[in-house]
Amino acid sequence: MTTMRDMTPYVVGRAVPIDPGASGQDGSSRAGCSVDSSWAVTMLRIRHFELKINELFARGEVRGTAHLCVGQEAVPTGVCAALRSDDYVSATHRGHGAAIAKGLSLYGMFSEILGRRDGYGAGRGGSQHIACMEKGFLGTNGISGGGLPVSVGAALSSKRLGLGRVAVAFFGDGVANQGAFHEALNMAGIWRLPIVFVCENNLYAMSAPVSSFVAGGSIARRAESYGMRHDSIDGNDVGQVFEASRRFVDLARSGEGPGLLECLTYRQLGHSKSDKRAYRTREEEAAWLKRDPIARERRRLDGAGIMPAADFDAMESRVVAEVASEAERALACQAADVSTLYDHVVPEAAAKTCGGITCPS
Numbered sequence: 202m203t204t205m206r207d208m209t210p211y212v213v214g215r216a217v218p219i220d221p222g223a224s225g226q227d228g229s230s231r232a233g234c235s236v237d238s239s240w241a242v243t244m245l246r247i248r249h250f251e252l253k254i255n256e257l258f259a260r261g262e263v264r265g266t267a268h269l270c271v272g273q274e275a276v277p278t279g280v281c282a283a284l285r286s287d288d289y290v291s292a293t294h295r296g297h298g299a300a301i302a303k304g305l306s307l308y309g310m311f312s313e314i315l316g317r318r319d320g321y322g323a324g325r326g327g328s329q330h331i332a333c334m335e336k337g338f339l340g341t342n343g344i345s346g347g348g349l350p351v352s353v354g355a356a357l358s359s360k361r362l363g364l365g366r367v368a369v370a371f372f373g374d375g376v377a378n379q380g381a382f383h384e385a386l387n388m389a390g391i392w393r394l395p396i397v398f399v400c401e402n403n404l405y406a407m408s409a410p411v412s413s414f415v416a417g418g419s420i421a422r423r424a425e426s427y428g429m430r431h432d433s434i435d436g437n438d439v440g441q442v443f444e445a446s447r448r449f450v451d452l453a454r455s456g457e458g459p460g461l462l463e464c465l466t467y468r469q470l471g472h473s474k475s476d477k478r479a480y481r482t483r484e485e486e487a488a489w490l491k492r493d494p495i496a497r498e499r500r501r502l503d504g505a506g507i508m509p510a511a512d513f514d515a516m517e518s519r520v521v522a523e524v525a526s527e528a529e530r531a532l533a534c535q536a537a538d539v540s541t542l543y544d545h546v547v548p549e550a551a552a553k554t555c556g557g558i559t560c561p562s
């Protein structure tokens with residue numbers, strides 16, 4: 202009998218792009234590297250936003266749950282740096298980083314997660330329902346895989362209306378076996394849509410290691426079945442993520458069809474708030490901490506003579522102060538108005554007695 206341990210190990214190497222001419226660059230190239238510290242600032246803002254949410258959660262200020270992307274910051278940062286501001290992004294349940302990288306404000310995000318009126322959904326949606334159409338941010342999503350068809354629709358509208366916009370769909374490794382994933386890739390493939398599917402492969406779906414649930418040993422290579430280019434890269438190297446994203450986004454925008462980019466990364470904290478992380482070892486965690494994307498960018502900026510480490514640390518302190526002050530502002534904001542709970546959900550006439558539930562007025 203085959204046990205989980207006997208299974209083919211997950212391929213953590215580079216997959217072969219289907220169209221080497223179009224996307225066969227060496228991803229380790231630093232040619233497109235940020236010459237300033239803008240990627241570092243974005244990653245620091247994501248990191249300290251998430252740590253603040255963690256703190257607010259412990260203080261009982263955040264209702265429900267929260268899924269934090271500490272350790273994965275290079276993926277949304279590098280991908281969104283390759284996008285135009287009017288491009289579309291759909292994110293996952295672990296989507297705060299994507300929202301920040303797409304330009305949403307820390308204040309609006311804190312307010313939403315804290316259930317305040319100034320939140321992106323007036324405080325009604327929380328962590329899993331943060332969206333901002335003006336920024337092309339189609340939403341975080343509590344349904345695993347729920348964002349993929351949404352981004353396919355956005356890409357279809359862009360193509361049909363000739364808008365020239367590209368859609369990105371972030372998804373976790375745990376989504377690669379879902380019907381929505383295969384349907385979305387198939388539609389994008391047959392219609393040659395301007396979309397890039399970005400897998401944030403953090404090696405686990407809750408407690409399940411990716412090697413135990415991906416038949417065939419590679420998520421990236423599944424793209425071949427749908428006739429699209431793919432690549433598998435180091436998702437903790439923001440420069441590499443940017444380079445690969447730029448290639449895929451540019452090809453999609455110029456009518457060359459969709460692609461799947463798999464970014465290998467690691468979530469440093471638990472899946473959500475009550476996770477003791479019994480399914481992985483402290484040694485494995487320590488090894489990945491050494492590959493922390495922010496520490497790596499700090500070393501790169503220092504080594505390249507762009508920003509000395511001391512200046513980086515001062516910049517980080519400024520980000521910490523900014524995050525703290527935005528959180529305080531959001532805490533001071535009025536709580537969501539419960540009587541508006543059904544706004545935008547059901548027609549106004551039915552709102553007050555939706556499904557027999559009386560909406561408090």
Ligand SMILES: Cc1ncc(C[n+]2csc(CCOP(=O)(O)OP(=O)(O)O)c2C)c(N)n1
Pocket residue numbers: 293294295343344345346372373374375376403405406407472
């Ligand atoms: C359709 C659906 N099935 C199951 C869940 C429960 N669930 C929430 S997160 C998660 C695991 C997701 O793993 P992955 O896609 O790898 O993302 P990660 O949490 O690692 O970022 C599951 C199964 C869900 N939210 N939606």
Ligand SMILES: [Mg+2]
Pocket residue numbers: 373374375401402403404405406407
């Ligand atoms: Mg995962």
